[in-house]
Amino acid sequence: MEEEEEEGSLESLLKWAAEIGISDSPSSNRPPSSSSSSCLGQSLSVSQFPDSGGRGLAAIRDLRKGELILRVPKSALITTQILLKDQPLSLSINKHPSLSSTQVNDAIWAAEKATVKAEFDWKEAISLMKELKLNRRLLTFRAWLWASASVKFDNFNICLKISSRTLHVPWDNAGCLCPVGDLFNYAAPGEEDFDSEDPFVSEDSSSRKNASSMQVNFSWNGDTTEQFDVEQIDPNLLRLTDGGYEDNVSAYCFYARRNYKKGEQVLLSYGTYTNLELLEHYGFLLDKNPNDKAFIPLEPEIYSLCSWPKDSLYIHPNGKPSFTLLSALRLWLTPPSQRRSVGHLVYSGSQLSAKNEIIVMGWIVKNCNVILNKFVTSIEEDKLLLRTIDKMQDFCTPAELERLLSAFEGEARVFAETKGLINGETGVNLLQSRQMRRYMDRWKLAVQWRLGYKKTLADCIAYCSKEIDKFSSENDSTMIITHNSM
Numbered sequence: 163m164e165e166e167e168e169e170g171s172l173e174s175l176l177k178w179a180a181e182i183g184i185s186d187s188p189s190s191n192r193p194p195s196s197s198s199s200s201c202l203g204q205s206l207s208v209s210q211f212p213d214s215g216g217r218g219l220a221a222i223r224d225l226r227k228g229e230l231i232l233r234v235p236k237s238a239l240i241t242t243q244i245l246l247k248d249q250p251l252s253l254s255i256n257k258h259p260s261l262s263s264t265q266v267n268d269a270i271w272a273a274e275k276a277t278v279k280a281e282f283d284w285k286e287a288i289s290l291m292k293e294l295k296l297n298r299r300l301l302t303f304r305a306w307l308w309a310s311a312s313v314k315f316d317n318f319n320i321c322l323k324i325s326s327r328t329l330h331v332p333w334d335n336a337g338c339l340c341p342v343g344d345l346f347n348y349a350a351p352g353e354e355d356f357d358s359e360d361p362f363v364s365e366d367s368s369s370r371k372n373a374s375s376m377q378v379n380f381s382w383n384g385d386t387t388e389q390f391d392v393e394q395i396d397p398n399l400l401r402l403t404d405g406g407y408e409d410n411v412s413a414y415c416f417y418a419r420r421n422y423k424k425g426e427q428v429l430l431s432y433g434t435y436t437n438l439e440l441l442e443h444y445g446f447l448l449d450k451n452p453n454d455k456a457f458i459p460l461e462p463e464i465y466s467l468c469s470w471p472k473d474s475l476y477i478h479p480n481g482k483p484s485f486t487l488l489s490a491l492r493l494w495l496t497p498p499s500q501r502r503s504v505g506h507l508v509y510s511g512s513q514l515s516a517k518n519e520i521i522v523m524g525w526i527v528k529n530c531n532v533i534l535n536k537f538v539t540s541i542e543e544d545k546l547l548l549r550t551i552d553k554m555q556d557f558c559t560p561a562e563l564e565r566l567l568s569a570f571e572g573e574a575r576v577f578a579e580t581k582g583l584i585n586g587e588t589g590v591n592l593l594q595s596r597q598m599r600r601y602m603d604r605w606k607l608a609v610q611w612r613l614g615y616k617k618t619l620a621d622c623i624a625y626c627s628k629e630i631d632k633f634s635s636e637n638d639s640t641m642i643i644t645h646n647s648m
């Protein structure tokens with residue numbers, strides 16, 4: 163029944179979208195067909211992709227990289243200006259100029275990290291919410307925490323912003339809601355070069371490189387993530403990747419970022435995110451995320467010795483320390499009296515000596531091991547735990563549940579006990595409740611994230627150990643000025 167209702171509202175949405183000029187027609191000249199029963203059907207269709215985002219958009223024909231696949235006219239975008247046309251809302255907001263975007267924005271992520279800060283924001287906003295005559299239930303701190311994860315106000319004005327569904331537009335830093343455009347699921351920028359089986363004539367490899375080196379100026383939640391390597395970008399490729407608002411056609415235009423075969427899910431890059439950021443902003447993470455970063459605690463002196471931003475000192479998903487992490491450690495692990503003389507080498511990414519390199523790699527190995535040993539569970543245990551969570555989610559019988567849980571002393575048992583699952587029939591029924599499924603989903607995401615983190619550290623240990631072996635066998639402590647090719 164619920165599914166039927168959802169299908170019905172989706173149909174109405176697509177029909178309404180056609181009426182207001184949203185279209186997936188590949189031709190930008192074609193006039194919108196207001197009589198059509200759906201804005202989709204020429205390039206895309208709504209489909210289910212259980213392993214990558216659930217509901218999303220599928221190619222209904224082969225799509226070529228760079229093709230226009232969806233156009234959403236400016237008049238269909240929901241922005242601050244549109245919302246401000248609601249007079250009571252506008253009057254109330256203008257009476258509370260102290261509510262800034264950052265204040266509420268902070269509360270979004272502070273909900274997990276600093277409840278105190280969130281509570282402060284809630285108290286500041288409560289008088290406005292009362293004036294808006296919001297339902298009493300919506301005035302609670304709990305409701306605030308939930309809402310602040312999806313709604314945000316912008317500078318003295320209102321910007322109702324469903325953060326995981328908001329697109330960047332140049333005229334309003336609060337972004338906009340984009341009907342139908344918000345049905346695209348996410349793929350990390352950079353992935354297309356590795357994943358796509360190119361069904362068409364293969365393109366010039368250097369131009370592919372250019373396209374993928376770009377991080378699109380595109381963000382669902384308004385955090386601008388653009389990072390262009392200006393020298394490398396071919397303006398045509400820039401325009402042809404993903405999407406953005408285009409003044410000349412007064413529409414938000416979406417383009418195929420790569421070639422797609424009929425039936426494949428068409429994905430979009432909302433920006434460059436680590437898995438932790440994806441989890442915070444969008445509630446999911448990727449098995450393989452080329453933009454993931456593992457951070458390890460570093461002595462404050464390491465940061466103060468160099469001018470690189472803190473967040474550039476990390477470990478890549480393949481286990482290699484970042485260029486800046488290595489450089490900073492090379493400098494820090496050089497005796498203080500010699501640091502000044504090697505500074506220029508460090509900044510150019512050069513290795514200083516075999517001895518220094520061995521010390522650096524050894525330091526990383528030791529510290530990664532310390533972190534891994536602090537975890538209560540090992541990598542293997544986490545893998546087993548994930549398989550168990552999957553089985554628990556697979557509608558098991560009381561006996562199966564008991565058997566599954568008996569294999570666990572730790573986390574799974576604590577979870578089962580605190581959630582009342584160790585109760586035969588009742589436990590199994592509970593397991594199937596919506597709320598329990600949500601708990602399990604979140605638990606699984608947390609385990610997946612920490613497993614990914616641990617694997618990166620383990621790969622880093624393997625990488626650094628190999629480097630130590632290599633330099634030890636060279637047995638050379640003289641200066642070797644090889645340019646680091648990372």
Ligand SMILES: C[S@@+](CC[C@H](N)C(=O)[O-])C[C@H]1O[C@@H](n2cnc3c(N)ncnc32)[C@H](O)[C@@H]1O
Nearest residue numbers: 214215216217326327344345346347348444446
């Ligand atoms: C802009 S919406 C995309 C459409 C959405 N799936 C829907 O049904 O309306 C963004 C949300 O989709 C989900 N999502 C998008 N890409 C995903 C991916 N690669 N894996 C898992 N979930 C994803 C997340 O819940 C995210 O917050």
